[in-house]
Amino acid sequence: MTDPDATPAARQGPATPEEPPSNGRPTSRGGGRASRSGGRASRGGGRASRGGGGTASHDGGTGSHDGGAEARADRLKERVYITFAALAVVLALREHHTSAARAGSTLIIAVGGTLLAVLVADVVSHIAVHQVMPTRPQLRHMIGVVTGALGALVLPFVFLALAYAEVWTTEQALRRSTIALVAWLVAIGWAAVRRVRLPVWQKMIVLFAEFALGAAVVALEWLAHGA
Numbered sequence: 001m002t003d004p005d006a007t008p009a010a011r012q013g014p015a016t017p018e019e020p021p022s023n024g025r026p027t028s029r030g031g032g033r034a035s036r037s038g039g040r041a042s043r044g045g046g047r048a049s050r051g052g053g054g055t056a057s058h059d060g061g062t063g064s065h066d067g068g069a070e071a072r073a074d075r076l077k078e079r080v081y082i083t084f085a086a087l088a089v090v091l092a093l094r095e096h097h098t099s100a101a102r103a104g105s106t107l108i109i110a111v112g113g114t115l116l117a118v119l120v121a122d123v124v125s126h127i128a129v130h131q132v133m134p135t136r137p138q139l140r141h142m143i144g145v146v147t148g149a150l151g152a153l154v155l156p157f158v159f160l161a162l163a164y165a166e167v168w169t170t171e172q173a174l175r176r177s178t179i180a181l182v183a184w185l186v187a188i189g190w191a192a193v194r195r196v197r198l199p200v201w202q203k204m205i206v207l208f209a210e211f212a213l214g215a216a217v218v219a220l221e222w223l224a225h226g227a
Contacts, residue, residue: 074145076192078118082149083188085114087181087217090156094174100163103170107160111153119146155180182214 089110093103122142126134134142156177163173189210193203 071141075148076188078145078149079152079188080185081118082111082114083152083181083184084217086111086152086156087178087214090174090177090181091218094171098170100160100170100173103174104157104160107156115146119143152181152184178218182211185210185214
């Protein structure tokens with residue numbers, strides 16, 4: 001007879017034991033495959049990370065190189081511009097037979113006005129192109145480019161100081177200033193091409209062009225005042 005107090009589980013009979021897997025290998029292989037797939041994904045991610053990092057680093061290096069080249073080009077350009085302006089002023093002063101003090105003050109005013117004009121032109125062109133005001137680093141770069149061009153005036157002011165001290169005459173100081181400014185143009189040309197991968201004869205053409213332009217300015221001033 002069946003005990004009425006027995007539980008349903010007892011009435012159903014003993015529980016059938018769960019059959020263990022006939023072979024544990026499929027589960028292990030599945031786990032191994034998943035592990036290996038994860039490893040491949042991890043290695044793939046590592047490759048992507050290395051590739052992405054390398055590309056970003058290369059792009060960053062290229063951008064930095066381009067920025068440095070552009071800044072160097074700006075400095076060279078302004079030095080050429082200021083040197084030609086100073087050369088024109090010195091040649092004009094030679095024709096007026098002025099004193100050393102007046103020649104120095106005239107050179108300061110003329111070149112200072114030119115530098116301010118260049119700075120204002122840089123700021124205005126930046127606003128026109130980018131439609132925003134220059135940031136502080138950009139403004140510092142513009143000021144640095146402009147003030148860096150003052151190196152062309154070192155020798156002319158030294159020569160005029162010697163004329164003021166009556167070591168030289170003003171005419172001698174202005175004549176040697178003219179020579180120094182033309183030589184400075186050639187030096188600027190050399191600074192522009194010495195790191196460039198150009199044949200030597202092309203570099204010589206650039207240097208000769210700088211010298212020829214300086215000599216042309218001198219010749220034009222002489223012709224203008226001679227006429």
